[in-house]
Amino acid sequence: MSHAGVSTEFVELKVSDGTLMQAYVARPAAGGAHPGLLVFQEAYGVNGHIRNVAERSAAEGYLAIAPELFHRTAPAGFTGPYGDFEAVRPHTQAVTNETAEQDVRAAYEWLRSDKQVKADSISCVGFCMGGRISFLTNSILPLRAAVSFYGGGIAQTLIDRAAKQHAPILLMWGGLDKHITGEHRRALTEALTAEKKDFVNVEFAQADHGFFCDERSSYNPIAARQAWALTLEFLRS
Numbered sequence: 001m002s003h004a005g006v007s008t009e010f011v012e013l014k015v016s017d018g019t020l021m022q023a024y025v026a027r028p029a030a031g032g033a034h035p036g037l038l039v040f041q042e043a044y045g046v047n048g049h050i051r052n053v054a055e056r057s058a059a060e061g062y063l064a065i066a067p068e069l070f071h072r073t074a075p076a077g078f079t080g081p082y083g084d085f086e087a088v089r090p091h092t093q094a095v096t097n098e099t100a101e102q103d104v105r106a107a108y109e110w111l112r113s114d115k116q117v118k119a120d121s122i123s124c125v126g127f128c129m130g131g132r133i134s135f136l137t138n139s140i141l142p143l144r145a146a147v148s149f150y151g152g153g154i155a156q157t158l159i160d161r162a163a164k165q166h167a168p169i170l171l172m173w174g175g176l177d178k179h180i181t182g183e184h185r186r187a188l189t190e191a192l193t194a195e196k197k198d199f200v201n202v203e204f205a206q207a208d209h210g211f212f213c214d215e216r217s218s219y220n221p222i223a224a225r226q227a228w229a230l231t232l233e234f235l236r237s
Helices: 048-059 085-094 097-113 129-138 159-164 182-194 221-236
Strands: 007-014 020-027 034-040 063-067 117-127 146-149 169-174 199-204
Touching (some): 007 048, 007 097, 020 048, 020 097, 063 097, 097 117, 097 129, 117 129, 129 146
Parallel strands (some): 034 117, 117 146
Antiparallel strands (some): 007 020
């Protein structure tokens, strides 16, 4: 699905460790300065779904960038087919907190330096693995807002960063998700509450992991539509 007036391109970013990282950029049609948005991939790469999210965001007035977090282990443009986790496992396992931090900083600095971006108005949204990266990013960068869709592993590996969350964060989960249990979700929200952080926690009871992606068998169109409306409202306010 193309979005009228949105222009897209691939850019190459220099990361602080000396590696080069491709990223997909979607720009709004209108001139002037726009808020920036970091879009973080699922385990399957910067694929059609993630590029579409960037384009949809640009259609809403955000200059969006989706960095390829597998660039150290996979060729530029790499994507894995949904359902074949074994194809992407080596790449997901190679993404450490340290390398992810380097990558999101590079994408953030690219946004900040673009003349079409309001440098003090940059937010992030991430899905699955990217939902975890959103939480990580919000612990190290002065974001305006962060959105995490079914971010796996946050409770197990990043709970200590609840205290470091800079911006308000919107957490969205599928109630039927077998990967992320109610126990994990509660541990995270309790940690954020204990740190008096500003967060919104939303569970779609009838939705499964990956419910936002229309290329997945778990796609839930009603939950996806509601979640997108919530995302846009949260980013605006």
